[in-house]
Amino acid sequence: MVMSYILAGMFAISAVFALLTGSAQEASAAAITGAGDAVALVISITGAICFWSGVMEVMEQSGLAGGLSRILRPIIKFLFPGAKNDDAAGKAIAENMSANLLGLGNAATPAGLRAAQRLKGRDLAMLIVINSASMQLLPTTIAAIRQSAGAANGFDIIIPVWIASICSVTAGVIAVRLLYRKDG
Amino acid sequence: MLVPALLAFVTVFGACRGVDVYAAMIKGAGEGLKTAAKILPPVIIMLSAVTLLRQSGFFELFTRLISPVLSLFGIPAETTPIILIRPFSGTGALAVVSELLTRYGANSYVGRTASVMMGSTETTFYVLAVYFGATKTGKLKKAVFAALLADFVSYVVSALAVRIFF
Numbered sequence: 001m002v003m004s005y006i007l008a009g010m011f012a013i014s015a016v017f018a019l020l021t022g023s024a025q026e027a028s029a030a031a032i033t034g035a036g037d038a039v040a041l042v043i044s045i046t047g048a049i050c051f052w053s054g055v056m057e058v059m060e061q062s063g064l065a066g067g068l069s070r071i072l073r074p075i076i077k078f079l080f081p082g083a084k085n086d087d088a089a090g091k092a093i094a095e096n097m098s099a100n101l102l103g104l105g106n107a108a109t110p111a112g113l114r115a116a117q118r119l120k121g122r123d124l125a126m127l128i129v130i131n132s133a134s135m136q137l138l139p140t141t142i143a144a145i146r147q148s149a150g151a152a153n154g155f156d157i158i159i160p161v162w163i164a165s166i167c168s169v170t171a172g173v174i175a176v177r178l179l180y181r182k183d184g
Numbered sequence: 185m186l187v188p189a190l191l192a193f194v195t196v197f198g199a200c201r202g203v204d205v206y207a208a209m210i211k212g213a214g215e216g217l218k219t220a221a222k223i224l225p226p227v228i229i230m231l232s233a234v235t236l237l238r239q240s241g242f243f244e245l246f247t248r249l250i251s252p253v254l255s256l257f258g259i260p261a262e263t264t265p266i267i268l269i270r271p272f273s274g275t276g277a278l279a280v281v282s283e284l285l286t287r288y289g290a291n292s293y294v295g296r297t298a299s300v301m302m303g304s305t306e307t308t309f310y311v312l313a314v315y316f317g318a319t320k321t322g323k324l325k326k327a328v329f330a331a332l333l334a335d336f337v338s339y340v341v342s343a344l345a346v347r348i349f350f
Contacts (some may be wrong), residue, residue: 038279043209058208
């Protein structure tokens with residue numbers, strides 16, 4: 001429902017501004033141009049979406065996420081002290097985080113929700129905040145859009161993406177620690 | 185070099201683990217096709233709305249109004265549209281980034297910053313809704329604040345990192 005309000009708001013604001021700036025003629029054309037551009041955009045990135053989905057399927061089938069989960073174990077113990085003695089929760093969190101890192105959205109959410117059922121208080125908040133921040137190692141969709149918009153290599157922004165992701169996750173983790181201090 | 189190395193690693197590792205790598209890639213690519221078909225309708229609607237908003241002169245005015253605040257944090261005001269839509273809609277943000285890249289260029293400061301913002305954040309309110317829906321604790325208001333703070337940090341660092349890196 002939220003999206004309906006946003007969309008209606010966007011069209012309402014556009015109508016008011018088009019009237020005020022006297023650009024109703026151009027605005028009428030703009031909506032239809034945008035729709036056409038959207039089709040061109042999605043077609044131009046469909047190849048990349050398919051290709052990376054293929055790579056991710058291989059990652060999933062070969063158990064790469066499982067290997068990554070084991071590496072993440074110590075980090076999870078540090079971030080989720082309440083889940084220390086709950087092996088099932090620890091496993092689900094590890095699965096959720098490694099799927100997020102590899103960009104396997106379809107695998108991340110079920111694992112995350114399984115973990116959420118077993119967590120409470122600060123640990124639950126931590127899980128939610130980490131999931132709402134991005135940890136994807138390969139920003140494949142944005143790379144595809146950049147390349148179709150004329151970047152020589154769509155992944156040229158990968159290091160700034162990593163830096164921004166790390167800072168943002170760290171800020172979220174610190175915020176949860178401070179805000180939920182009383183929860184231990 | 186990153187992409188070729190990754191592809192080599194994933195396929196060789198998969199083959200060594202006995203995965204039918206070729207079949208898996210075909211299967212995944214087929215699923216990608218479904219993903220593309222699924223995002224097309226929302227991208228059409230959102231990009232129409234975004235193009236209309238741009239044409240109406242709203243972005244221009246809003247950008248000028250918010251510029252002094254954002255410049256305190258080193259964020260280029262031209263990226264306001266993505267900051268506004270990113271937490272609510274992934275496809276909407278996709279439409280906005282694409283519009284900014286067409287308008288300012290993929291290799292411009294604005295284009296790069298918008299790309300990094302997009303790549304380093306999630307659809308925050310969507311994620312919050314999914315997890316809040318599945319859990320029934322009331323003590324999560326502070327988590328919303330932490331999640332939005334993380335987004336804000338990502339925007340500030342995106343602008344900074346692009347300035348330093350390029």
